[in-house]
Amino acid sequence: MTTFVAQRNGRAATAEELAPLAFAGYAHFTAMQVRDGRVRGLDLHLERLRFASLEMFGRAVPDERVRAHLRTALEAGPGDVSLTATMYAPAHESVAAGAAVEPDVLVRTRPAASAPECPLALAAVEYERFLPAVKHVGEVAKVYTPRQAVGQGFDDAAFVDRRGRLSEASIWNLAFWDGEAVVWPEAEMLTGTMMGVVRRQLDRLGVPQRLQEVTLADLPALSGGVVMNSWSPGVAVKRIGSVALPQAPAFLELLHRAYEAEPPTAP
Template structure:
C-alpha cells in the first residue's frame, strides 16, 4: 500500500521521487499495532525535515497518516518518506512543501543470523540524515555479497569503524556496549539500547575488533 497525504499516490507523484530522489524517511516495524521507539522515529523525521527542507514537520499529521495504513494485528514495516514532488533537479533550491508518503511491506525475519562483513572505506553524505539516496550503500552491499560476504562494514578515512549500510554496530566488552566514535546515522534501536544498557562511545579501528567479546548490529529497517 502507498498513500501520499492519505490518498493513493499517482504515477506522476511517484515518478518525481524516483527521478529526483531527494528526501528523507524512517521505517518502523509494526507488531500488533505497536512500534518500539515511536517517539524517536517522529523526532528523527522532524529533525531531518529541518535539515533537508528547512521546514518544520507536523509530526501529529504524520502519525495520523501512518496509523491509516498500519495493520492492527500481525507484523509489517511502515515506511514514512518525506519529499516534495514539486522540486526537481533543476529547481532543487526552491521553497519546499514536503509531502508525506506512507508505504507498507511485509516484515522480514528477525533476529538476523550472524553476518560475515567486508570492510570498505566509505562515509555517507550527511551521515546523520536518513536520506532516500541509498545508491552508494547498496552498491557496497552488492560488492560485498558478490565477494561472498553478507554485507559491508564502513570505515572512514581516519580508519575508524562507523556503521553498516542500514545498521549500527556496537561492540561488547565486560558486559558493556561500546559504540563507535565516528560520523554515522544513530538508529532508533541503538537509542533504545542506550536507554537500558551501560555504554560508552570510543574510537574503534579494524585491528581492535578481535579484542572485543562480541559485536552486535542494530537493524535500521532500510
C-alpha cells in the same frame, strides 16, 4: 485488506503522484517494524523525520499530522507490517532555490521483515556517507557495497572512514562488547532508531555503555560484536574484514532484553 499500501498525505497515492518521486533523489525517510499496530521507539522515528525535514526542506510536518498519516495507512492493512515514511517535495527546484517547503508524506507498508539469525561476516569498506545524520534516499553504497561484499565471500559490508574508524554497516548500526560494557563506535554516522531504543533501555537497566573510536586493530581486544536496525536489536557478527570476533550470546540476550523493555506505542 492488503499488506501493500501506498498513501500520499493520508490518501491512496496515484501513479501520477508517484511518477515524479520515482525519478527524484531528494527525500528522506524512516523505516519501522509494526507489530499488532504498535511500534517501539515511535518518538525516535518522529524526531528523525522532524530533524531531517528541517535540515533538507527548512520546514517539518507536525508530528500529529505524521502520526495521523501512519494510522491511516495501518488501518488499511494487517497489524504486522514493515512501514516506511518518506518525506519529499514534489517540486524540489524550489527547495534548491532556498525556499522553505513543507514536504509531502508518502507512507508505504509491505510484509513484516525479520533479521538473519546466523552470525554475519562483514567486509571492511572505506566509505563515508554524505550528510550522515540524515536517513536520505539515493544512496548507491548501501546496496553496492553489500553486493560487492557477497561476491568476495562476505554477508554484508561495514564502513571504515578516512581515519580508519569503523562507523556503521550498509543498513545497520554497529555495537561491540568488552565483557562488561557496550561499546558504541565513535564516528560520523546515522544514529539508528533501534540504537536509540537500546541505549536508553540499557541506561534504565544500569548496563555500562561508552562511546569509543574502534578500528580494525582494536577488534581483537573486544569480546563480541553485532549489527542492529529496525529488524533486530542484535545480529551477531563473526568477522569484520580478516578479524574474527568471538561469539557473545550473553551480549545478544542483553540487547534483546533491552529492546523488549521498550513499551510499544500506537501512532
